[in-house]
Structures are given as C-alpha cells and as structure tokens.
Amino acid sequence: MPGEPRPWGAPRTLAWAAAAFAGGGIPSGRLVTRALTGMSLSDLGDGKPGTSNVRRSLGLRPAIVVLALDAGKAYWPAQAAQMTGANDSLVAAIGISAMLGHISVVQGRGAACALGAAYAMDPWMMTIGWFPLAVGGLVHRHAESVAVTAALLPLISLALHRGRPARALGPLAMILVLFAARLKGSAGAPLPSSSGVAWRRLWLDRDER
Numbered sequence: 001m002p003g004e005p006r007p008w009g010a011p012r013t014l015a016w017a018a019a020a021f022a023g024g025g026i027p028s029g030r031l032v033t034r035a036l037t038g039m040s041l042s043d044l045g046d047g048k049p050g051t052s053n054v055r056r057s058l059g060l061r062p063a064i065v066v067l068a069l070d071a072g073k074a075y076w077p078a079q080a081a082q083m084t085g086a087n088d089s090l091v092a093a094i095g096i097s098a099m100l101g102h103i104s105v106v107q108g109r110g111a112a113c114a115l116g117a118a119y120a121m122d123p124w125m126m127t128i129g130w131f132p133l134a135v136g137g138l139v140h141r142h143a144e145s146v147a148v149t150a151a152l153l154p155l156i157s158l159a160l161h162r163g164r165p166a167r168a169l170g171p172l173a174m175i176l177v178l179f180a181a182r183l184k185g186s187a188g189a190p191l192p193s194s195s196g197v198a199w200r201r202l203w204l205d206r207d208e209r
Contacts, residue, residue, distance in 0.1 A: 008086050016086075017097040020077040024101025024113060028069035029054050032062055048186065050108045052142055067112050074098035075116030082120060092170025095120050099177055107187045109205060111146050114178050118153060121170045125156045143205040147182075150175040 029049045033041040036058060041049055044057035051070065055063035078095035086094070095117025099110040118126040129149045136145020153175060157168040183198060185207040192198035197208045 008090055013086075013090055013093070016077065016081055016090075016094050020074070020094045020097040021101035021104075023073050023077060024098035024103075025105030026069075026073060027106045028073070029066045029106075029108075032066050032069070033058065036062055048108065049106050051112055067115075070102065070108075070112035071116030071119070073102065073116065074113040075120050078117055078120035088121070088167055088170060092117070092121050092173060096170075096174055096177055099174065103177070103181045109181045110178055114150070114174055117174055118171060121174075122157060122160070122167065124160055125153060125171065128156050128160075129153050144203060146205070147179075147203055150178050 027049055029051065030041045033039060033044065033054060041047070041053065041057070045053040046056075047053070051063050051067045054066045074095045077098060078091045081094045082091045095113075099113040099117060102108050102113045103110045115126070118129065129152060132148045132152065133145050136142055136148070153171040154168040157171050158165055161167045179202055182202050182205050183192065185192075185201060189207045190209055192201060193209055200206055200208050
C-alpha cells in the first residue's frame with residue numbers, strides 16, 4: 001500500500017548498521033577539544049575521549065556538548081530507523097552498531113552512545129534510568145552510577161513491558177557491550193590480572209593492571 005514503510009531486509013539492515021557504525025566513529029570529544037583549545041584531548045586529564053575527561057579538563061559546558069554529540073550518534077540513526085518501520089530488535093541493533101563504532105574507532109567506553117541508544121529503544125525506560133545517573137552525578141560517582149544504571153535497564157524494561165519480555169533483549173545486549181568495553185580497558189591495556197582488577201574496571205572504569 002502507498003505510504004507503508006518498506007520491509008526491512010538483510011541488505012537494508014546491514015546498510016543502516018554500517019552507517020551507524022561509521023557515525024559512531026566520529027571523535028566528538030577530540031573535535032570539540034581541538035576546536036575550543038587547539039589541544040589534543042589525549043594530552044589532557046586521563047586521556048580518555050569521552051565526556052568525563054572533557055568535563056574534568058574543560059568544564060561542564062563543553063562536556064554537555066560532547067555528551068549530546070556522542071548520544072546523538074546512536075540516538076538519531078536508531079530513531080530514524082524506527083520511524084521508517086524497523087522493529088525493536090533492529091532499532092537496538094542500529095543503536096548498538098553506533099556504540100561499537102565509538103568503542104572500536106574512538107577507543108571510548110560507549111556510555112554516552114549507550115544513553116542515546118537506550119532512549120531510541122525505549123524513552124520511558126531511560127527516563128526512569130536517569131535517576132541513578134543523576135544521583136551518581138550529585139555525589140561525584142559517575143562511573144559507578146553508569147554501571148548501576150546499565151545493570152538496571154533490562155529490569156526496568158521487563159517491568160514496563162511485562163507482556164513483551166523480548167524488549168529487554170536490546171538493553172541487555174547494549175549493557176554487555178558497555179561492560180565488555182570497560183573490562184577491555186583503554187587501547188594497549190593488558191587483560192585484567194585478577195578478579196579484583198576486573199571488578200574495579202567494571203565498577204570504577206579504571207585501567208588497572
């Protein structure tokens with residue numbers, strides 16, 4: 001029928017996922033830092049390319065800009081896919097593809113991209129998920145609040161959509177990608193040398209050896 005969305009076959013899905021991956025590879029934090037200071041973000045703070053380092057090194061306003069740009073890298077392609085007829089699983093896959101682009105190319109953890117992807121998957125789920133993030137920000141426990149929020153999102157999804165438990169699979173896959181990036185650490189970091197180091201990487205997002 002005229003006006004109905006085209007079916008999402010494998011070629012179309014792969015094309016959207018590839019575009020999202022490419023967009024995820026845009027280094028927002030480095031570009032904003034270079035534009036504002038002429039310096040490399042790698043030489044500031046802990047050298048990480050994300051919002052937290054930008055906030056510590058440049059302040060709140062530049063960090064908000066980087067957060068919006070990184071979240072948008074996942075949100076906009078996933079949201080556009082949803083508007084053109086993609087189902088819940090495809091929306092999640094496209095948002096996660098942007099995360100993977102950020103993690104692989106920018107060498108970040110993907111937390112801001114995960115925020116955007118989560119909003120595209122389920123705005124109500126992420127609206128509730130903002131609470132632990134906000135509390136963590138107030139008490140200066142950002143890394144821990146991201147971990148708590150990530151762990152809670154599939155549970156929130158299950159509570160909101162009791163008749164559609166499969167909707168929690170997208171958030172679950174997303175948090176597994178996020179935690180895998182934390183466990184891996186920054187580029188060049190060795191594998192965790194003990195369970196304690198692995199736990200601190202997951203919980204505190206520190207490149208301990």
